[in-house]
Amino acid sequence: MVSKEMELKNLTPVLADGLMPVVKGTYRQLLFFGETIVMAMFLPYLNIPQRARRSTIIAVIITGLLGICVIIGTIAVFGAITAHLKFPTLSLARYISIGNFIERAEALIILMWIGGGFVKITIFHYCAVLALAQWLNLKDYRPLAIPIGVILVILSIILWENIVEVVELIKKTLPVPFLIIEAGIPAVLLIVAMVRRKGDKG
Amino acid sequence: MSKRTFLIVGAAVLLFFVGAGCWNRVEIEDKAIVAGVGIDSDKENKELVKLTVQIVNPAALKASAAEGGKEGGGKEAVWLVTAAGSCVFDAVRNFTFQSPRKLFWAHSKVIVIGEEVAKKGVEKIIDFFMRDHEPYFRTWVLVARGKASEIMEAKIGLEKIPAYGISDLVSVTTATSQATAVNLKEFTGMILSKTTSPFTTGIEVFEKEGEKRLRLTDTAVFKNFRLKGWLNKEETRGLLWILGKVKSGIIDLKWSAKDGKHVSIEIIRASSRVTPEIKDGDITITVDISEEGNIGEDEMLFADFITPAGIKSLEKKKTEVIKREIKAAIKKAQEFNTDIFGFGEAVYRKFPMEWKKIEEEWEKIFPTLKVTIKVTAKIRRTGLISEPIKPE
Numbered sequence: 105m106v107s108k109e110m111e112l113k114n115l116t117p118v119l120a121d122g123l124m125p126v127v128k129g130t131y132r133q134l135l136f137f138g139e140t141i142v143m144a145m146f147l148p149y150l151n152i153p154q155r156a157r158r159s160t161i162i163a164v165i166i167t168g169l170l171g172i173c174v175i176i177g178t179i180a181v182f183g184a185i186t187a188h189l190k191f192p193t194l195s196l197a198r199y200i201s202i203g204n205f206i207e208r209a210e211a212l213i214i215l216m217w218i219g220g221g222f223v224k225i226t227i228f229h230y231c232a233v234l235a236l237a238q239w240l241n242l243k244d245y246r247p248l249a250i251p252i253g254v255i256l257v258i259l260s261i262i263l264w265e266n267i268v269e270v271v272e273l274i275k276k277t278l279p280v281p282f283l284i285i286e287a288g289i290p291a292v293l294l295i296v297a298m299v300r301r302k303g304d305k306g
Numbered sequence: 307m308s309k310r311t312f313l314i315v316g317a318a319v320l321l322f323f324v325g326a327g328c329w330n331r332v333e334i335e336d337k338a339i340v341a342g343v344g345i346d347s348d349k350e351n352k353e354l355v356k357l358t359v360q361i362v363n364p365a366a367l368k369a370s371a372a373e374g375g376k377e378g379g380g381k382e383a384v385w386l387v388t389a390a391g392s393c394v395f396d397a398v399r400n401f402t403f404q405s406p407r408k409l410f411w412a413h414s415k416v417i418v419i420g421e422e423v424a425k426k427g428v429e430k431i432i433d434f435f436m437r438d439h440e441p442y443f444r445t446w447v448l449v450a451r452g453k454a455s456e457i458m459e460a461k462i463g464l465e466k467i468p469a470y471g472i473s474d475l476v477s478v479t480t481a482t483s484q485a486t487a488v489n490l491k492e493f494t495g496m497i498l499s500k501t502t503s504p505f506t507t508g509i510e511v512f513e514k515e516g517e518k519r520l521r522l523t524d525t526a527v528f529k530n531f532r533l534k535g536w537l538n539k540e541e542t543r544g545l546l547w548i549l550g551k552v553k554s555g556i557i558d559l560k561w562s563a564k565d566g567k568h569v570s571i572e573i574i575r576a577s578s579r580v581t582p583e584i585k586d587g588d589i590t591i592t593v594d595i596s597e598e599g600n601i602g603e604d605e606m607l608f609a610d611f612i613t614p615a616g617i618k619s620l621e622k623k624k625t626e627v628i629k630r631e632i633k634a635a636i637k638k639a640q641e642f643n644t645d646i647f648g649f650g651e652a653v654y655r656k657f658p659m660e661w662k663k664i665e666e667e668w669e670k671i672f673p674t675l676k677v678t679i680k681v682t683a684k685i686r687r688t689g690l691i692s693e694p695i696k697p698e
Contacts, residue, residue: 117655188498
């Protein structure tokens with residue numbers, strides 16, 4: 105909707121500073137894609153577990169492509185300003201103006217973000233409750249839902265004092281522990297499982 | 307899914323949409339809608355920012371509509387308010403001492419920067435308008451010749467809200483391509499670039515029949531946040547040619563200096579390509595302009611241009627005029643040492659590796675930069691008549 109404002113030359117030069125900045129950016133972005141691993145929690149509960157792998161891969165690819173489209177659009181419109189924007193997608197939606205009539209689409213973006221955030225928090229909350237229940241060998245996970253929810257709300261208030269801290273945490277601190285949790289532990293589990301199964305067979 | 311769970315989920319989703327909207331609503335009667343703002347510095351207290359805003363008076367707009375074009379019951383459509391503060395946001399909040407309603411910026415369409423403030427530097431101003439969530443990136447940025455408050459006080463015929471009139475003035479600059487239209491996003495983009503210098507259109511007050519009126523004038527050129535100088539109309543179009551932003555306009559071919567006869571060409575479309583070249587460490591820029599136009603007016607009664615050869619000679623003349631405009635713009639910019647054309651960015655885009663060495667020296671390179679101009683100008687149509695009107 106802002107294609108009229110796009111200047112594709114904003115996208116060039118490609119790889120001006122070599123490959124390293126791109127790799128660094130990818131490394132950070134991995135965090136968000138790594139979150140797909142929570143889907144593994146649902147694997148035992150699926151009707152057709154065989155299809156899980158395909159759906160997950162398709163979902164990741166679609167999300168990735170959509171993300172790339174949005175980023176290309178934002179950079180083509182805003183150029184160097186993009187780096188200064190806290191919420192580039194929101195700013196992009198604000199910039200939409202078709203015939204001085206269709207304007208200020210940011211409400212849509214906010215609606216989508218709130219909807220998406222709601223779903224995401226729900227899934228993570230569910231996973232946390234489920235994992236705790238399995239860990240404590242409880243028969244039912246439901247009694248844990250409200251206490252964990254309360255803890256989540258409290259943590260969300262006390263963990264960070266301001267938005268700069270949140271951004272700093274995501275940028276600097278989180279990548280290593282998250283990658284260990286998202287990729288390292290599942291990989292170790294997979295290896296253990298494979299070794300054990302071999303042992304069973306042997 | 308049983309019927310009961312379905313209902314519960316459905317109700318939850320409905321609540322999610324319906325119940326979320328009202329917690330920090332603000333009624334429209336509690337907002338003072340800002341149409342435009344002028345920024346000056348306060349003379350008495352040197353450091354202070356003085357803002358002059360036009361606040362829309364909805365009651366007057368409604369009244370005048372009901373009366374069918376008559377002045378709205380003596381009421382002005384906008385209310386002019388002035389407030390000062392130590393910084394922009396401080397001044398904005400200080401408006402509440404005079405205005406019973408809090409200012410609402412989302413509908414503000416112009417930011418007029420006073421000449422004095424522009425000369426001192428606009429870094430103090432831009433941050434607020436970028437950071438706050440109410441102002442829009444599409445707000446036009448203008449520089450007043452003189453005081454911004456005078457611009458805000460002046461009127462524009464046909465438009466009830468002068469600030470919106472200014473906004474429309476800027477929008478129709480495409481008709482001449484002799485004034486620039488730069489919005490907040492574009493202005494900030496140019497500030498962020500290390501080499502490109504920002505520019506934006508100027509606006510001035512003039513008096514006619516005892517009434518203060520507004521008109522757009524030259525283009526203000528900035529260097530490192532500070533107003534450096536002005537480009538006149540010809541140079542402005544030269545700038546727009548290079549940027550490829552000429553949309554329409556009239557090219558006036560003064561054919562004979564003696565009797566001042568003209569042939570004017572309407573620009574239909576134009577495009578440009580800037581190609582940097584590095585040879586033995588020397589940078590040259592080639593600007594390719596291709597333009598198409600129609601004959602709009604032919605005063606040359608004695609000469610018949612409506613022949614293939616005549617058109618060719620017109621095209622040649624037009625090429626010269628375009629070249630002259632571009633050269634004038636480049637000369638002025640090199641005098642100011644302001645890279646308003648984004649030549650530095652163009653070099654960076656094409657030669658990112660070499661750029662690292664050049665970047666620091668760009669200040670020294672630009673004033674003597676060699677620019678080759680290539681223009682291809684075509685004339686396509688001649689309007690509704692063919693030969694000029696003259697006695698046979």
